[in-house]
Amino acid sequence: SSVCVHGLGYIGLPTAAVLAEAGHDVFGYDVDVELLDALEAGELDVDEPGLDDVIASALDGSLSVTREVVPADYHLICVPTPLEDERAELSYVEAAGEAVAAELRPGDTVILESTVPPGTTVEVLGPVLERSGLDVGEFSLAYSPETVLPGNVIAELHDNDRAIGGVDAASVEAAVTLYGSFVEGELRTMNDPTLAEFVKLLQNTYRDVNIALANEVATIAADYDLDSREAIALANHHPRVNIHQPGPGVGGHCIPIDPLFLGQGSDRLDLIERARAINDGMAAYVTDLLEGELGSIADASVAILGVAYKGNVADARESPGLRLAETLQRRARATQAPGAEGTGATDAEAGIDVRLHDPHVTDSHLALESLPDALSGADAAVIATDHDEYAALDPIEVAAQLDGDTVIDAKGILDVAAWEAAGVTVVEL
Ligand code: SAJ
Numbered sequence: 001s002s003v004c005v006h007g008l009g010y011i012g013l014p015t016a017a018v019l020a021e022a023g024h025d026v027f028g029y030d031v032d033v034e035l036l037d038a039l040e041a042g043e044l045d046v047d048e049p050g051l052d053d054v055i056a057s058a059l060d061g062s063l064s065v066t067r068e069v070v071p072a073d074y075h076l077i078c079v080p081t082p083l084e085d086e087r088a089e090l091s092y093v094e095a096a097g098e099a100v101a102a103e104l105r106p107g108d109t110v111i112l113e114s115t116v117p118p119g120t121t122v123e124v125l126g127p128v129l130e131r132s133g134l135d136v137g138e139f140s141l142a143y144s145p146e147t148v149l150p151g152n153v154i155a156e157l158h159d160n161d162r163a164i165g166g167v168d169a170a171s172v173e174a175a176v177t178l179y180g181s182f183v184e185g186e187l188r189t190m191n192d193p194t195l196a197e198f199v200k201l202l203q204n205t206y207r208d209v210n211i212a213l214a215n216e217v218a219t220i221a222a223d224y225d226l227d228s229r230e231a232i233a234l235a236n237h238h239p240r241v242n243i244h245q246p247g248p249g250v251g252g253h254c255i256p257i258d259p260l261f262l263g264q265g266s267d268r269l270d271l272i273e274r275a276r277a278i279n280d281g282m283a284a285y286v287t288d289l290l291e292g293e294l295g296s297i298a299d300a301s302v303a304i305l306g307v308a309y310k311g312n313v314a315d316a317r318e319s320p321g322l323r324l325a326e327t328l329q330r331r332a333r334a335t336q337a338p339g340a341e342g343t344g345a346t347d348a349e350a351g352i353d354v355r356l357h358d359p360h361v362t363d364s365h366l367a368l369e370s371l372p373d374a375l376s377g378a379d380a381a382v383i384a385t386d387h388d389e390y391a392a393l394d395p396i397e398v399a400a401q402l403d404g405d406t407v408i409d410a411k412g413i414l415d416v417a418a419w420e421a422a423g424v425t426v427v428e429l
Contacts, residue, residue: 001178004029004072004103006096008039011113011146012078014048014153017055019076020063022182027066031095036065047314047360050154069099074178075110077125078146083257088117088264090124097128104132109140109174112193115200115254116143117264121193122167140171143193144179145200150252150313161185165196204258205272210244211255212275215282218246218429228429229412246429248286248384248410249320250279251309256318282429283320283327286382286410289427290328293406294379298332301353301403303374306385307361311411314360320410321384322366325354353378359389372401379404386411395422 001024005016008030020026030036038045039059044052059065069075077100079092093114100110110129112121121143126136144164148156162183166172172189179187190196214232221228232243250256259276263269287297294300307321308314316322332352356366357374375381375398383390391413399405399422407419408427416426 001025001073002071003027003074003076003178004066004070004100006030006069006075006077006099007079007092007114008032008035009078009080010046010048010150010153011148012076013039013046013055014051014148014157015076015078015113015146016063017051017058018154018157018182019178020058020061021054024062024178024181026058026063027070027072028063029066029069029099033067036067039065048153049151054154069103071103071105071108073108074174075100075104075108076113077111078113081114081116082253083260086260086263088120088261090116090120093120093125094128097125098131101129101132104129104134104139106134106138107140109142109171109178111142111144111175111178113144113146115145115204115258115261116197117261118194118198118201119265120197121165126167136167140166140168140174141193142166142171142175143196144175145196147200147203150310150315158182158184161188163188163190163196163199165190165193167191167193198262201258201262204255205262207244208250208255208259208279209272209275210242211247211250212278214244214246215278215285215429217243219285222429245412246410247282247320248382248429249282249323251318251320251323252315253317256280280323282410283323284331286324286408286429287327287331289408290380290382290406291331293408293425293427294404296335297328297352298336299351300332300379301355301377302328303355303357303378303381303402305357305371305374305381305383305390306387306411307356307358307366307368308385308387311386312360312388314362316358316361316363316366321356321358321382324382324384325356328352328354358385359387375401377401377403380406380408382408383411383413386413390414395419395424398422399424 003024004027005012008028016026016028077096079096082089147160164175218228235241259272304321307316307319309319355369355374406425419426
């Protein structure tokens with residue numbers, strides 16, 4: 001079949017490539033002309049294992065970049081749906097729908113993959129598509145969420161089960177035909193796009209709430225002087241218990257955001273909102289731990305190792321490390337000795353010195369430092385991301401670079417005995 005993929009981001013582009021690999025004629029469209037130029041020139045800048053090769057061979061084969069939306073048997077919409085002012089910004093979905101409407105033919109199928117509040121496919125996208133002059137039913141319409149894990153996208157596109165919610169049986173069947181051509185997991189179908197949208201949000205909400213439980217457990221375990229990760233691992237030996245891992249917060253563009261989409265058509269969110277607050281509050285908790293070790297942090301220098309939202313990726317959206325940096329600065333200002341204000345001293349001259357390091361993130365706005373620069377003379381370091389590079393750090397080298405002897409291992413990746421042997425006080429969550 002012919003497939004036009006709208007939005008060549010971290011989902012659309014790999015999906016387009018995998019569809020081409022499966023033998024479809026795929027047209028990749030994006031409003032970002034520079035991205036299209038780069039793709040055509042073979043300049044790929046993707047931070048995802050194995051993806052370069054799959055895209056490059058798709059571009060040599062049946063994937064072509066298009067600067068205009070083209071008529072196609074299938075239109076796949078994979079555009080961003082950010083949270084703005086506590087609401088899902090659906091303008092990209094609407095714009096994509098309008099572009100599809102201009103080319104829509106009877107019998108074509110439109111599938112939305114973006115994460116959206118329940119009801120979006122039927123109430124927002126459907127009416128936009130009907131501006132084509134065709135009614136829903138004359139064309140097929142379905143919602144099928146992506147569920148791939150950044151860092152493992154290609155494998156999960158193939159292997160994950162897939163939910164498909166169509167507005168009618170013909171829509172379900174058309175979507176099954178397309179996904180069946182490359183998905184090896186099970187296809188779970190339902191005659192209701194809203195249910196499929198709801199289920200996608202539940203999956204990320206489950207993870208957020210579960211991580212909040214782990215984070216609260218970590219703070220309680222500390223009061224009993226117990227190792228929370230050991231306790232969680234022991235608890236998880238029960239066949240029906242699966243508590244996640246504590247950490248410095250929950251980042252990325254999915255898990256901290258998707259749960260709030262559930263609140264768009266319901267005012268019943270309670271536990272879910274508490275979970276968000278608990279996870280966001282971990283930056284303040286790590287700050288408490290630092291204060292416990294250093295006394296005041298008002299004039300401390302602290303190295304934050306890791307601004308990527310999770311290990312071995314380069315994405316710093318909703319970064320727990322950056323949230324920690326802001327929290328430290330705010331707390332330091334609030335606790336600055338009386339009289340220090342009004343002396344004309346700026347944050348850079350007096351007060352806390354927060355150094356940021358990340359071996360994967362390349363964003364030039366973040367003023368990242370080299371590892372030796374970040375560590376040297378610092379009173380403490382915080383491991384905020386579970387990059388492999390940090391697990392492999394040499395405790396003796398780090399101890400020599402630090403001025404103080406405190407390392408907060410917020411991700412539980414260090415060999416504590418080896419670090420303590422090097423004279424470092426390791427504080428775990
Ligand atoms: N985290 C913890 N403790 C844990 C697990 C994760 O603190 O036990 C933190 C991570 O460090 C990170 C954040 O949570 O900051 C999110 O990371 P993640 O690996 O849990 O998830 P994402 O955002 O990379 O991808 C999620 C996945 N959803 C689920 O596993 C239910 C992925 O399958 C989805 O496709 C993706 O969201 C999405 O696009 O919705």
